[in-house]
Every structure is written in structure tokens, then in C-alpha cells.
Amino acid sequence: MTTTSATTGLAPYQIADETFVIPWNLPAPPVGLFPMNSMVIRGAEPTLIDTGAPANREDWLAAAWGLVDPLDVRWVFLSHDDRDHSGNLVQVMEACPNATLLTSWFAVGRMFEEWETPLNRVRFVNDGDRVDIGDRELVALRPPVFDNPTTRGVLDTRTGAYWSVDTFATNVPEPMAESDELPDDAFEDGQLFGGRLVAPWHELLDDAKYQRYVDRVQRLDISVVAGCHTPVIRGPRIEKAFAATRRLPSLDAWHDFSQADLEAWMDAMGPPPEA
Numbered sequence: 001m002t003t004t005s006a007t008t009g010l011a012p013y014q015i016a017d018e019t020f021v022i023p024w025n026l027p028a029p030p031v032g033l034f035p036m037n038s039m040v041i042r043g044a045e046p047t048l049i050d051t052g053a054p055a056n057r058e059d060w061l062a063a064a065w066g067l068v069d070p071l072d073v074r075w076v077f078l079s080h081d082d083r084d085h086s087g088n089l090v091q092v093m094e095a096c097p098n099a100t101l102l103t104s105w106f107a108v109g110r111m112f113e114e115w116e117t118p119l120n121r122v123r124f125v126n127d128g129d130r131v132d133i134g135d136r137e138l139v140a141l142r143p144p145v146f147d148n149p150t151t152r153g154v155l156d157t158r159t160g161a162y163w164s165v166d167t168f169a170t171n172v173p174e175p176m177a178e179s180d181e182l183p184d185d186a187f188e189d190g191q192l193f194g195g196r197l198v199a200p201w202h203e204l205l206d207d208a209k210y211q212r213y214v215d216r217v218q219r220l221d222i223s224v225v226a227g228c229h230t231p232v233i234r235g236p237r238i239e240k241a242f243a244a245t246r247r248l249p250s251l252d253a254w255h256d257f258s259q260a261d262l263e264a265w266m267d268a269m270g271p272p273p274e275a
């Protein structure tokens with residue numbers, strides 16, 4: 001798999017005032033691509049929201065420092081410790097000596113298996129906590145769908161941009177900045193696929209409890225949704241994305257591709273080239 005900008009397909013793009021997405025797209029045959037995004041808030045106290053994936057490190061760091069001088073970065077909000085979100089955290093903390101890491105006790109512990117997070121540069125931010133970052137407040141709020149127990153989304157109270165982390169994940173046929181580029185049916189199918197993929201526990205949910213849980217996020221004053229694995233969601237599509245997510249408790253599980261599928265793909269590809 002190549003990890004150059006050829007797989008990114010997009011340059012960083014603005015989604016709200018002083019708010020940018022750093023995009024990448026992971027090839028995911030046979031379903032297309034999965035976006036692998038991060039976000040940057042370039043306000044009075046510049047803030048990185050997640051740090052990209054190790055496989056895309058060189059391009060990710062270049063894109064981030066193209067948006068903000070690393071010496072100006074004051075905050076790094078880590079949504080959770082999965083590799084596609086924390087993959088360049090060590091490099092970021094080294095490059096940004098003035099940054100404080102917004103994370104949690106459990107995330108620090110989970111990352112200790114690979115690196116030691118400098119605790120004197122950490123501030124614990126738990127679900128529901130607020131952080132003043134100069135010209136705005138960030139509100140940490142766990143999104144409806146997640147694949148890691150430390151997950152927290154974040155709302156920028158100034159722009160209404162909500163970072164949904166792994167919620168609203170979708171496959172896309174080609175790199176795209178805006179989910180409006182998807183037809184209605186592809187948008188809904190992608191949301192239902194991504195939701196079941198990320199959260200196979202959807203079958204276990206108590207529907208009434210889950211709906212109240214989704215309410216907690218949906219009633220935020222959200223103007224635009226950015227997530228790691230979705231093109232930006234705006235306007236009427238925000239309500240459609242929540243509506244699809246609310247259907248998860250009643251949906252059958254997504255069945256993973258089988259060994260027979262893998263063998264068929266390998267046959268179609270033919271023998272590997274001689275070493």
C-alpha cells in the first residue's frame with residue numbers, strides 16, 4: 001500500500017472559520033476508500049484535534065505545519081488512543097513544546113504499551129468537561145458510536161464544529177471533502193455500513209436508552225460535523241446522519257468478508273511478482 005499524497009487525493013481544506021480538516025484516504029477494497037481525517041483549529045490558541053496515522057506520517061506532519069507553526073500549537077486534543085488518531089502523537093509533542101495534551105487517564109495508560117506520555121504536559125479531559133482555549137471553549141462529549149472506551153468527541157463552541165471521531169464513518173468511492181458529493185442513497189448506505197463496522201455492539205443496544213444517548217449529542221449547537229472517517233457533513237445531511245445512526249439498534253449485524261472472499265480476490269489478482 002502506498003502512503004504518499006497520491007492516496008490522500010485532497011489537500012487540507014477549511015470547514016469553518018479558522019478550522020481545517022487534514023484529509024487522508026485509506027484504500028479499502030472492495031468498498032472503496034475510508035477517509036482518515038484530523039482537524040486543526042487555528043484560533044487564538046491553535047489546537048490539533050487528533051494526530052493522524054503512522055502510515056501517513058510524513059504527509060500528515062507537512063500538512064499540519066502548513067496550517068500552523070508547531071511552536072504556536074497550544075493544545076492537542078486526543079479523541080482516543082487508536083492508531084489512526086494517535087499515530088503521530090509522539091512526533092507532535094516533540095515538535096510542539098508549548099502544547100498541552102488533552103486526554104484521559106485510561107488513554108495515557110493504554111498508550112504506555114508503546115510510549116510514555118509526559119504527564120507534566122497532560123490535562124485530563126473527561127466526558128462533559130470544558131476547556132477554555134482563549135477565544136472559544138471546547139466541550140468534550142463522547143459521540144454515539146465508538147470503537148475504543150476512551151473516546152471523546154469535541155464541540156468548538158465558537159464555530160459549532162463537532163469532531164465526531166469514529167461516529168458517521170463511511171466508505172467513499174473517491175476522495176471527497178464534502179459528504180454532499182454523495183447521492184442520498186450512497187450517503188445513507190455508507191452511514192449504516194460504517195456504523196455497524198465501527199460498533200458491532202449495536203445489536204446489544206437498548207433502543208430507548210440509546211436514543212436518549214444520541215439526543216445528548218444531537219442537541220448540541222452543531223453547525224458542521226467533521227469526523228475521522230467521513231467527508232464533512234453539513235446542513236440537512238447532519239440530521240440524516242443522526243437519523244441513520246439512530247437506526248443501528250434495529251439493524252442486523254454486518255457480516256465480515258470471508259476466507260472465500262479473500263481467496264477470490266487473491267485469484268483475481270494472480271500470482272505475486274517474483275521477488
Ligand SMILES: [Fe+2]
Pocket residue numbers: 080082147148166
Ligand atoms: Fe477508533
Ligand SMILES: [Fe+2]
Pocket residue numbers: 082084085165166228229
Ligand atoms: Fe478511527
